[in-house]
Amino acid sequence: MMATRGPRARGTTYRQQINRAPSPWRVHSVPYLSIMLASALPVLLIADVMPLAPPLGFILLLAWRLVRPGLLPLWAGLPLGAFDDLLSGQPFGSAILLWSLAMIAIELIEARFPWRDFWHDWFTAAVLLVAYWLACLLLSGAPVTREMLEVAWPQALLSVLLYPILARMVARLDRFRLARARRID
Amino acid sequence: MAPPAKRLSGFSKKAQFSLFTGYLMAGAGALLGLVLLALSLWQPAAFAPLRGAARDVVAPAGEVSSATRGGAQGLIAGIAAYLDAGRQNARLRAEVELARVRLAEAEAIKAENRRLKGLLGLADDPVRPVATARLVGSSATSARRHAYLGAGSRQGVAPGMPVVSDRGLIGRVLETGLISARVLLLTDSESVVPVRRARDDVIAFAEGRGDGMLRIRLVNLGVNPLKPGDLMVTSGAGGYYRPGVAVAVVAQLTPDGAIARLVAEPAATTYVAVEPIHQPAAVAVLSGAPLSAADAPQTPPRPASSPASGAGSAPPSAEAAGE
Numbered sequence: 001m002m003a004t005r006g007p008r009a010r011g012t013t014y015r016q017q018i019n020r021a022p023s024p025w026r027v028h029s030v031p032y033l034s035i036m037l038a039s040a041l042p043v044l045l046i047a048d049v050m051p052l053a054p055p056l057g058f059i060l061l062l063a064w065r066l067v068r069p070g071l072l073p074l075w076a077g078l079p080l081g082a083f084d085d086l087l088s089g090q091p092f093g094s095a096i097l098l099w100s101l102a103m104i105a106i107e108l109i110e111a112r113f114p115w116r117d118f119w120h121d122w123f124t125a126a127v128l129l130v131a132y133w134l135a136c137l138l139l140s141g142a143p144v145t146r147e148m149l150e151v152a153w154p155q156a157l158l159s160v161l162l163y164p165i166l167a168r169m170v171a172r173l174d175r176f177r178l179a180r181a182r183r184i185d
Numbered sequence: 186m187a188p189p190a191k192r193l194s195g196f197s198k199k200a201q202f203s204l205f206t207g208y209l210m211a212g213a214g215a216l217l218g219l220v221l222l223a224l225s226l227w228q229p230a231a232f233a234p235l236r237g238a239a240r241d242v243v244a245p246a247g248e249v250s251s252a253t254r255g256g257a258q259g260l261i262a263g264i265a266a267y268l269d270a271g272r273q274n275a276r277l278r279a280e281v282e283l284a285r286v287r288l289a290e291a292e293a294i295k296a297e298n299r300r301l302k303g304l305l306g307l308a309d310d311p312v313r314p315v316a317t318a319r320l321v322g323s324s325a326t327s328a329r330r331h332a333y334l335g336a337g338s339r340q341g342v343a344p345g346m347p348v349v350s351d352r353g354l355i356g357r358v359l360e361t362g363l364i365s366a367r368v369l370l371l372t373d374s375e376s377v378v379p380v381r382r383a384r385d386d387v388i389a390f391a392e393g394r395g396d397g398m399l400r401i402r403l404v405n406l407g408v409n410p411l412k413p414g415d416l417m418v419t420s421g422a423g424g425y426y427r428p429g430v431a432v433a434v435v436a437q438l439t440p441d442g443a444i445a446r447l448v449a450e451p452a453a454t455t456y457v458a459v460e461p462i463h464q465p466a467a468v469a470v471l472s473g474a475p476l477s478a479a480d481a482p483q484t485p486p487r488p489a490s491s492p493a494s495g496a497g498s499a500p501p502s503a504e505a506a507g508e
Contacts, residue, residue, distance in 0.1 A: 043243055044250040046332065047325035048370055048451040049397030055326045074207035078214030085232075086239035089324025089331045092232040093221025100215035104208070140328040141226055142374040148328060148395035155326075 020180030030177040031071060032080065034170075035060045039084040050151035054159035056166075057084045058132055059125075061099060063163065063170040065106050066121040077103045094139045102128050121167070126160045133159065230360060237337070237362025244335050244365040247321025251335070251455065312427055314458035316340040320355075320451055321365065330373035330393065332356065332451050334366040334459070342366045342459050345425060345468060350457045353431030353449035354378070354419060358459065366459075370451055371432065372397050379422040380432050382415050389442060391417060391432055399433045401442040411435050411443045424467030427460065 039057030047053065061080060065072050077099030084095040109124055110116075116124075133156040137144055225231055318336035336342050338361045348355040348368050356370040369376050374395035381388050387410050391399045401417060403409065415435040421428030433445035451457075462468055 040243055040246075042325040043322040043333065044247055045325040046251075046320060046323045046452040048323065048330060048332070048372055048447075051326060051328055053325040073210075075210035075214050077211065078217065081214075081218065083239075086236050087243060089327035089329045091222055091225040091229065092236070093218045093223070093225055095218070097215055097218030097222055100211050100218055104211050104215065107208075107211075136326075137328050139222065139226075141229065142329055142395060144328075145374065145395055147398070148374065151396040152328060 017180045019184050021182050021184050022178045023181040026177055026179070026181060030173055031064045031068075032076075034173055035064065035080050036083050039080070040087055043087050051155045054155055054162055055088075055129075055132065055136070057088075058095070058099065058102070059129065059159055059163055059166050060170065062102065062106075062125045062128060063167045065103065066116075066125060067167050067170045068174055069110060072103070074103055074107055075100070077101075090136060091139065091141050094136065098132055098135055098139075102132065118164075118167075122163055125163045125167075129159045129163065130156050233360040234362075236367070237360060237365065240333055240365040240367065241337070241362040244321050244333065244362075247333060248319060248335055251319040251321050312460050314460050315346060316342055316459045317456055318459070319455060320368075320457055323370075323451070328395065329375075330370040330395070331359065332368045332370055334358070334368050334457070335364070336459060337362045337364045337366050339363050340459075343462075345462050347426045347430075347460050347462070348457050349430055349460060350449045350451075350454040352454070353447075354426065355449055355451055355454070355457050357425060371399060371447060378426065378432060379420045380417040381420040381428075382411070383418045383431075384416075387411065388420060388422075389417065391445065394444075397447070398436070399445045399447065400439075401433070401435065401445050403442045406441065409438060409440070409442070411438060413437065413443075415443075416448070417445060421463060423471060424464035425462055427463040 035057055038060040041056055042053035045053050057080070061072070061077070078096055081095035081097070081099035082092075084099070085092045088095065105128065106124065113120065133152070137148065137152060142148070221232075316336040318334050318340070320332050321335045322333040324331040332355070334342070334348065342358055342361050344358050344360055346358045348358060354371060356368045356373075356376065359367045359369045361367075370393070371378060371391065372393045372395070374393050376393040378391045379388070380391045380401070388404045390402045390404070392402060394400050401411065403411070413435050416431060417433045417435065419426040419428055419430045419432055431448040433447055435443040436446045437444045
C-alpha cells in the first residue's frame with residue numbers, strides 16, 4: 001500500500017514543505033487586510049435605493065473571531081472599526097463602538113461556552129449581525145421610518161445567510177495565512 | 186473549535202494581567218467610539234478631512250468598477266435592443282415624427298423666449314459645469330444614501346454644489362476630498378429639494394424617504410392638484426439648484442402631496458456634472474453665514490415664492506461659505 005501512495009506523497013506537497021515555515025508577514029497581516037478589504041468592497045457598489053450590501057467587514061470580523069478564537073486581540077474592533085467608519089457612510093465612531101462591543105460580547109460568550117460547534121457559532125453570529133444591523137439603522141443619523149425598515153431587512157437576512165460562506169472563506173484564508181512559504185536554510 | 190489555551194489564566198499573574206488589559210482596552214475602545222459617534226452626530230462635518238483622504242484612496246478603484254459597470258449595462262442593453270429591433274424601429278420612427286414637430290415648436294418658443302427676455306433686459310448665462318466625473322461608489326451598507334464622486338476640490342468641487350446627470354438632478358455635494366467628493370443623493374432621508382410642477386407653479390418640497398422614493402409635500406395645502414405622471418422640477422428657491430432641472434415623476438397621491446419616483450437614477454448613470462451653486466449669495470444669507478461680498482442682495486428669496494429667477498442676480502465672486 002505504501003508503495004502505491006509513497007512516491008506521489010513524497011513527490012509533491014510534502015517534500016516542498018519540509019524545510020519551509022510560515023511567512024511572519026502573512027501570519028500577522030492576512031486577518032487585518034482581509035477585514036479591511038471587505039470593508040472597502042461594498043463602496044464600489046452604487047446603491048441609490050436601499051442599503052444593498054451586507055456589512056462585509058463586520059461579517060468577516062465575526063468569522064475570524066469565531067473560526068480562529070484567540071487570533072484577533074480583544075481591542076481589534078477599535079482600529080478595524082475606525083477604518084470601516086471612514087468608508088461606510090455611517091457617522092464616524094459607530095463601527096468603533098459596535099465592533100468593540102461585539103468583540104467583548106463574543107469574549108463573554110466564549111468564557112461561558114468554551115466548546116462550540118459550527119451551529120452555535122452561526123447562531124452567535126446571526127444574533128450579533130441582526131443586532132448590528134438594527135444599531136446601524138438607529139445610529140445612521142437619519143430618522144428611521146417604516147419604509148426604511150421595509151427596504152433594509154433583506155440586508156440583515158443576507159448577512160445572516162452569508163456568514164457560513166464567509167466562515168469557510170476565512171478557513172481558506174487561514175490556510176493561506178499559515179502556508180509554508182518561507183524557506184529555512 | 187477548541188478554546189485557546191492562553192484564555193485560561195489560572196494563577197499566573199501575568200496571564201491574568203494581560204486578560205484584564207485586553208478587557209480594559211476593548212472597553213476603552215468602545216467608549217472612544219461612543220464619544221466619536223456623539224461628536225460626529227453633533228458635528229457631521231468634523232471628520233470630513235479623514236473621510237476625504239480615505240475616499241481619495243478608494244476612488245481610483247471606483248473609476249475602474251464604474252467603467253465596467255457602464256460597459257456591462259451597455260452590453261445587456263445592446264442585446265435586448267437587438268432582440269426587439271423590429272418593433273423598436275417602428276416605435277422609434279413614430280417617436281421621431283412626433284419629436285420633429287415638438288422640436289419645431291420648441292424652436293419657436295425659444296425664439297419667443299429670447300425676444301421676451303430681451304424686452305425685460307434679463308440675461309441668463311448658460312451654466313457651465315464645474316467638473317464632469319463618474320459616480321465611483323456609494324454607501325451601500327449604510328442606511329444613508331450617499332454616493333462618491335470621482336472629482337474633488339482639486340477640480341473645483343465645493344460643498345453645496347448640485348450634481349446633475351443628463352436626465353436630471355442627482356443630489357448635492359456634502360464634503361470634498363482632493364480627488365473625490367461625497368454626494369447626498371435625493372433618496373437620502375435627510376435630503377430636501379424645493380420643487381415645482383413643470384407645467385405650472387404648484388410649489389412643493391421633495392424629501393427622500395430612505396427607500397428610493399421621494400415624498401412630495403405641497404406648500405399650499407388644500408385640494409391636491411397633483412396627478413400621477415406629473416413631472417416635478419427644481420424651483421430654484423433656496424439658491425442651491427438652478428430652476429428647471431427634472432427631479433421626479435409623481436407615482437401615487439397622498440393626502441398632503443404625493444409619492445414620486447426619481448427621474449435620474451444614480452445607478453443608471455455613468456457621468457454626472459457638478460454645477461456651481463445657483464445663487465451663492467442667497468445660500469450664504471439663508472445658511473446664516475457671513476457674506477464675503479459686501480454688495481450682496483438684501484432680500485433673500487423666500488422658499489415659498491415662485492421661481493427666484495429675478496430675485497437679485499448674485500455677483501459671481503460671492504462665495505458660499507460651508508454649511
